[in-house]
Structure formats: C-alpha cells, structure tokens
Amino acid sequence: MPVRLATAADLPAIGSLLVELCRDPVAHCIHSWSGEASVENAAALAQVYGEQELTYVVEESADGLVGAFGCELDHDLGRGWFHGPHARSDWDAVADSLHAALREALPPSITEFNAFLNVENARGGAFYERHGFTEQPMRHHEYLLSGDAASAPAVRPFLEALSRPSFFELFDALFPNAYYGHERLLEMQGKSLEIFVTLVGDQVVGFCVPYRAADARRGEIQFLGVHEDLRRTGLGGDLLAAGITWLRGVGASEILLNVADAGTGARRLYEQVGFELQHTGVGFKLVGRPDPESSDT
Numbered sequence: 001m002p003v004r005l006a007t008a009a010d011l012p013a014i015g016s017l018l019v020e021l022c023r024d025p026v027a028h029c030i031h032s033w034s035g036e037a038s039v040e041n042a043a044a045l046a047q048v049y050g051e052q053e054l055t056y057v058v059e060e061s062a063d064g065l066v067g068a069f070g071c072e073l074d075h076d077l078g079r080g081w082f083h084g085p086h087a088r089s090d091w092d093a094v095a096d097s098l099h100a101a102l103r104e105a106l107p108p109s110i111t112e113f114n115a116f117l118n119v120e121n122a123r124g125g126a127f128y129e130r131h132g133f134t135e136q137p138m139r140h141h142e143y144l145l146s147g148d149a150a151s152a153p154a155v156r157p158f159l160e161a162l163s164r165p166s167f168f169e170l171f172d173a174l175f176p177n178a179y180y181g182h183e184r185l186l187e188m189q190g191k192s193l194e195i196f197v198t199l200v201g202d203q204v205v206g207f208c209v210p211y212r213a214a215d216a217r218r219g220e221i222q223f224l225g226v227h228e229d230l231r232r233t234g235l236g237g238d239l240l241a242a243g244i245t246w247l248r249g250v251g252a253s254e255i256l257l258n259v260a261d262a263g264t265g266a267r268r269l270y271e272q273v274g275f276e277l278q279h280t281g282v283g284f285k286l287v288g289r290p291d292p293e294s295s296d297t
C-alpha cells in the first residue's frame, strides 16, 4: 500500500486515527494523544503543522488511512519528538514502511529524537529498541485536574528583563533537557504560556509555567520549580496555584501535567491539589539520525 507525505488536508483524518487507536493503552503514544477529542487533536496537529514543526507520513488503502507516523520538530534545538507509529493492522510491517518514509522526510538538521509511550505499549517500545533507540530509565506520570473553568482572581505574571538571567539559570538547573529553549519560552510568553516567578530581591527562586493548548479548554502545567534551598516553605504550592488560576482564567477546564519518577515531592503536591493519575509513560531516545541499517527488514 502506498506511503506518502501527509499534507494539511490529511490532518483531520490523522487526528481521528490517533484518537481511535491511542484510546487503547497498548497502542498509546503519549506525544500523539493525551485525551483530546478527534477535532481538538486535529486542531492541535494543524497548529504545529502551520508553524512548520510537524512532519507526518501516512499509509492508505481504498477505505482510508491504514497508518500514520509523525515527528514534531524543533529546528533550533535540532530535536524531534515522534508521534506513533500508528497502524490499524499488520502493525510491524506498516510501522516499518512508515518509519522508512518518515526517516527520508525528516530535515537533516534534526539529530536527536525522542518517543514517549504509555508504559503498556510494549509493541511500540520493541519497535523503538529495534530502531536503535534506548529506553530511558525514568518513568513519567501524567496527571489531570478537571473542574469548572469558572473565572478566578487574576494573578500577575512577572518576568522582568532584570530577572531573566536568574530565571534561566534556575530553569536550566531544574530542567536541563527541556523541550523549549530560552528564546522559544520568551516568544510564547504572554501568548500560549505564562511565566510566574517568585523573587527574592531580583533573583528568581521559583517558577511555574502554565500553557494553554490549541483547544483552550485544555491547559498544562509545563514546568514548576523551586530553588532547592527554599523548598517545603510553601512556594511551590503558591506557584502551582498561580498557574492553575491563570489556566482557569483563560477557560481551561482540564489541566494536565507530567511528572517524572524522581518527582515524588511534586507528585504528592499535585495529588493534594486534586490531580489524578491518568497513565504512566516511558521514554525512548536516539542521538544521531535514524539508522537505515538497523531497521526495516
């Protein structure tokens, strides 16, 4: 069956396919889907595609899409985050032919790849290992806070130019592999995300970065961190409240977040606030280009 590069016109069908297949934890790729409805998922794909940060390949039959495999790209960081592979049937063969096509379509500037699967998706994990990826030791847990998007008192975001160096110093120390670079964070600030900080003098000692998804009913707490000398004094809870308040204020009724195994303190904090565990994910990583020799046989 033919495999081809997807265009914007394919995104609604891809969005539906991803939702249909990912509902089953054994086929769930977390980069592809985290609980949205089909229309919302397609809108999220369209937004990233419009920013030229998404490449998808599809395989189709006379009845429609048989499979899809994509990669979200950050050209500045040279990093890619895989979506999939997704296949309705004949999984290994479809996944391998999609992989071969996607590999050809990826810009050469992308040299580090990540995939993030539901821990129950053993078939996907085996696929990535077969293609040279290394399973990451840390598990990640996705939490959801549901509730009314009732308007809440405004909390002022605060990141002055003066505070930026100390913000980035703390941010890099706590999130050394963040998927956003400094410039990207500042570009998005005031639009799709906000940066709330706690200051001691002009030094940032804590921050919370909430993000509003393309579908404004959904938001995420993307980064929350407090300087280690000042933990357990209530700063993290206050920053989290500021992030949630901002997301509620922009209409988010569902708030997601992701936390690593190591963040046991953070998990306790989130659970206290009412976040509920949705699923646990496992990451796979490849540094270098996808290797045609190690694959597709």
Ligand SMILES: CC(C)(COP(=O)(O)OP(=O)(O)OC[C@H]1O[C@@H](n2cnc3c(N)ncnc32)[C@H](O)[C@@H]1OP(=O)(O)O)[C@@H](O)C(=O)NCCC(=O)NCCS
Residues within 6 Å of the ligand: 174, 222, 223, 224, 225, 226, 227, 230, 231, 232, 233, 234, 235, 236, 237, 238, 258, 259, 260, 262, 263, 264, 265, 266, 268, 269, 272
């Ligand atoms: C998670 C983090 C932001 C919490 O910040 P904090 O300022 O220490 O949080 P708070 O003081 O507001 O803690 C509120 C409650 O959360 C729970 N909690 C926080 N850290 C905890 C820990 N290490 N162990 C157990 N419970 C913890 C406690 O119930 C605490 O209340 P208590 O101190 O009265 O018992 C901070 O530990 C941190 O920066 N960690 C590294 C980055 C990270 O993992 N971020 C989360 C992933 S996005």
